[in-house]
Each structure stands twice: as structure tokens, then as C-alpha cells.
Amino acid sequence: MEFTADLSALIDVLASDDVDGYLIDDDSTDSDQRYVSGFTAPDAYQTLVTPDGGVHLLVSGLEYGRATAESNADSVTRRASYDYQGLAAEHGPHEGKIRMLESFLDDHDVGSVSVPRSFPTGTADGLRDRDVSVSVESEGVIEGIRATKTEWEIERIRGTQRANEVAMATAERLIAEADVAGSPARSSASADESLESGVLVHDGEPLTSERVKEEIEVALLRHGCGLDETIVACGADGADPHDRGSGPLTADDLIVVDIFPRDKESGYFGDMTRTFARGDPGEEARRRYEVTERAYEAALEEVEAGVTGADVHDAVCDVIEDAGYATLRTDPSASTGFIHSTGHGVGLDVHEQPSISPVGGELEAGHVITIEPGIYDPAVGGVRIEDLVVVTEDGYENLTEYPVDLEPVSR
Structure with missing residues (x-):
């Protein structure tokens, strides 16, 4: 160091x-x-x-x-x-x-x-x-x-998050540019006409969670970072917040991409999640995405030195509950809805102090935290949006410069 x-x-x-x-x-x-x-x-x-x-x-x-x-x-x-x-x-x-x-x-x-x-x-x-x-x-x-970061540490985390954004763009581009099996607009139909309709296809092969994760890892390695695991979870897999995902990705389903790399030299982590849908995931999935985005924005508005992690978490629960979805605040045994905490500290560990949860204490300037609300149901899929921010005396600085969009595009 x-x-x-x-x-x-x-x-x-x-x-x-x-x-x-x-x-x-x-x-x-x-x-x-x-x-x-x-x-x-x-x-x-x-x-x-x-x-x-x-x-x-x-x-x-x-x-x-x-x-x-x-x-x-x-x-x-x-x-x-x-x-x-x-x-x-x-x-x-x-x-x-x-x-x-x-x-x-x-x-x-x-x-x-x-x-x-x-x-x-x-x-x-x-x-x-x-x-x-x-x-x-x-x-x-x-x-x-360790929870309160120096400027040197914040710059290391910022650098990891920049690499993370390159990796996220790689994943989004693969999803955006893939063909859809069975689609009239599909550009390559030859050897893969036997593929199940709706499967995403890249270079004539099914685009799998494993393939996207491999490309994420390659992108990170080229930018001095690595990771042991990442999440590319489609459909019902995405309804389990920590399911890593496996198998072919499909159109009209929600795809959760959560990347948490570590810089090989400094040891500091980044963390970001985006949710994409290639095609039309349906009215209910779109509504859940919009509610999650509102909850994410409400949490960010709450963040500043002196508020508690519990205050930020409550702001998320308020939005999600008002929209009619369960949270652990209303039902501690809930298995669908918002079923985890709002965030956590990030530094030399990907999960460290402070906690943005019902037991989260007072935030201080220099804390680096995630804001990551989500709504989950196997029948619909999962939605999660996550940014990494630094708490300041009167608000926050967002270390994440990646767009929040449901529809994937090539960046």
C-alpha cells in the first residue's frame, strides 16, 4: 500500500x-x-x-x-x-x-x-x-x-469500478447483439435451427451465462482486476439474489448481471449490478424494474453523513411496500419481494462495514457503500440495481458512471 x-x-x-x-x-x-x-x-x-x-x-x-x-x-x-x-x-x-x-x-x-x-x-x-x-x-x-476510507483508498476503489464498467459493457453488448433463436429477424439460422425458440445466440452458439461470465473475466484481467465469481442469472435464477446463473440466456426474460471485481495490485473491490431484458419481459417485470429504480433513487437521496444505514434501508422499503410488494420489514419470512438488505460497505473486502440494513448505524463521510435494492419472484424473475457511492458530509459521490437501462445496448 x-x-x-x-x-x-x-x-x-x-x-x-x-x-x-x-x-x-x-x-x-x-x-x-x-x-x-x-x-x-x-x-x-x-x-x-x-x-x-x-x-x-x-x-x-x-x-x-x-x-x-x-x-x-x-x-x-x-x-x-x-x-x-x-x-x-x-x-x-x-x-x-x-x-x-x-x-x-x-x-x-x-x-x-x-x-x-x-x-x-x-x-x-x-x-x-x-x-x-x-x-x-x-x-x-x-x-x-477500515470503514472510513482515505482519498487514496477512494481512488483505488474508483479505479476498480472503472474496470467494472468495462466488464459490464462487455456483458451488455453480448446480450444486445445476440440473435434470438426462432426470430424472423435472426441473421444466422443455419446449423442452429434446432435451438429452442427464444434462446439468445452469439456466433452460432447459444449465449450462456457461462460464456458471458468468461468474457467479463477476460475484460477485467485486461484492466488489472480479477474475480472469483460473478452473477449472470436469467429468469427464475435471477430471483435468487446470489444464484450465479447457468445455461442459455433467453429473450423476454430478466437477466441480472452483478460484478464485484478486485484490483490485483491494490486489493480494493468494486461492485455493480444491472438488470437487462432483451425483448419484452412483460408489464409486471417492467413495473418491478420501475419500482426498483425508484427505490434506488430514494435511497441515494437519503445518503449523507449523520443518517443511519437503517434510515437508508427504510427509504427503500417505503417505496417497495407502497407499490404493493413484500419486504422483510413487513414479513421477515418473505421469500419474494425485497428479501435482502439495501447495501454494505466495500473496500479490501467486498462486504464490510458499514451495513445499510435494519441494524445499520450512523454513516460517516468517507464510508464507501453499495445501494442495491431489488425485487424477486421466480414467476417473474429478479430485478436489482446497484451503484457504489462515497458518503459525504452533505450527500454522496457516485463512483459508478454506468447508465441504468433495462433494454441492453452496445456501448
Whole structure:
């Protein structure tokens, strides 16, 4: 990372809990570890934060040079400094690690540590057996710090969202330019006349969810981003908000495309959803789309520092309920209608604080959140519209510059 995290809130917790340090033991897939250390590694390493705000890393010899050059740490120590290999040979890998950590902590005058909720139980118990006091910091203070983004972080997220827009345009273009099997206007009818009427066809083959997702991934890779999964869900599949979708896409059905890539260099996510229909999905589907768009606009109008995530969520529920559709607010057991929260924070995790939901707390300037209302029913399909915005003192800045249109076009 190219910025140093403001850990003052963590230092306050160390003081109030009267402990000598905060210890993380994980690899960089743990976003708190990556955030505090400013370093990435595929194997677990240890980060210690001391009450003076110092950040100290303990890494393998393999990672020492890179950690010294790239991390935000005030000091970087190799495992070899504590003869880890010798300790492991004598006591076994686990006990050797514990004794190494004990020496590392002792070098920094640390006899008591606070640890995150995800801290390995074996490591905690091993340190306690060596008379190191270990207590769990249960409030998630680092996740709370991460929720408010710096300008540097916002620019990283903005860049990921730009790549996301390229990928969304790729998906929309494939849907818009596909032929429709059985349609008189179809331009290529030769070998595929056996296809079921209404199936979208591209280059003589059925246009499947899998094909669109593949092209989305290729577009993202070309812009420095990747993703493990994405959603291209047609018809009844789209009525399950997290159904990834599979099989041929069809005309006259709603198609939900939800893309949430991560920039490979910075680690920051983007997130966006659009719903398309090639052809005429019917009056009820169009009505649901219009209601969802009104709910999305009502939520955006509510966003500003000082309001709560619950306030924003309520604005969405008001619109959807007034239109006659169920929400979890009116029926907690509802399986159709608006059946999820309005949004969530986005950063080094695609789902992080704050929450835009019935339990969502106060929004602060610098929070990056999604606004993503939807209406779902297997008999009609699913509709979801999602943008990514930054909360400001008097409103929001939309990081998403992609049009909201039901009918797909080539962009």
C-alpha cells in the first residue's frame, strides 16, 4: 500500500484494555492483516502494533526482502532471528512457532496482547501456556477503522469500478447483439435451427451465462482486476439474489448481471449490478424494474453523513411496500419481494462495514457503500440495481458512471 493506516483508535483500545500490544497472525487474505501491515504474502506472518503506534512484522526469510521494501512496518524481523528452524526441530513446528513468538514479543517488551476475533485458537493457547496474556478484541476495531476510507483508498476503489464498467459493457453488448433463436429477424439460422425458440445466440452458439461470465473475466484481467465469481442469472435464477446463473440466456426474460471485481495490485473491490431484458419481459417485470429504480433513487437521496444505514434501508422499503410488494420489514419470512438488505460497505473486502440494513448505524463521510435494492419472484424473475457511492458530509459521490437501462445496448 502507498498509505499508512491511522491506527489511533486501536491505540486507544490498547490503552483502555491495559495491554502491551495488538497481534495479528494470518496471511494477507485477512484484510485487517493487509491493512495494518501494508504487505501481502500467501503464508501467515505476524504483525504487532505497540502502544506507541509502532508496527512490527515477523516474516519468513522468503518474504523478508519484500516486506522490508514494501510494507508500512517500522521494523521487519526474520524468523531466523529466533532460530525458528532449530526450535521447530527440537519442539515441533507448533511449539517452535509459539516459542519464536514469545521471543519476538519479549523483544518489544510485550507481555500481554489483544488479538482479533479470527486469531488462531492454537496460537492463543500456546502463548498463554508461555505466560503471555491473550485477550480477544471483540469489537472489530480495525474493521471499524477500515470503514472510513482515505482519498487514496477512494481512488483505488474508483479505479476498480472503472474496470467494472468495462466488464459490464462487455456483458451488455453480448446480450444486445445476440440473435434470438426462432426470430424472423435472426441473421444466422443455419446449423442452429434446432435451438429452442427464444434462446439468445452469439456466433452460432447459444449465449450462456457461462460464456458471458468468461468474457467479463477476460475484460477485467485486461484492466488489472480479477474475480472469483460473478452473477449472470436469467429468469427464475435471477430471483435468487446470489444464484450465479447457468445455461442459455433467453429473450423476454430478466437477466441480472452483478460484478464485484478486485484490483490485483491494490486489493480494493468494486461492485455493480444491472438488470437487462432483451425483448419484452412483460408489464409486471417492467413495473418491478420501475419500482426498483425508484427505490434506488430514494435511497441515494437519503445518503449523507449523520443518517443511519437503517434510515437508508427504510427509504427503500417505503417505496417497495407502497407499490404493493413484500419486504422483510413487513414479513421477515418473505421469500419474494425485497428479501435482502439495501447495501454494505466495500473496500479490501467486498462486504464490510458499514451495513445499510435494519441494524445499520450512523454513516460517516468517507464510508464507501453499495445501494442495491431489488425485487424477486421466480414467476417473474429478479430485478436489482446497484451503484457504489462515497458518503459525504452533505450527500454522496457516485463512483459508478454506468447508465441504468433495462433494454441492453452496445456501448
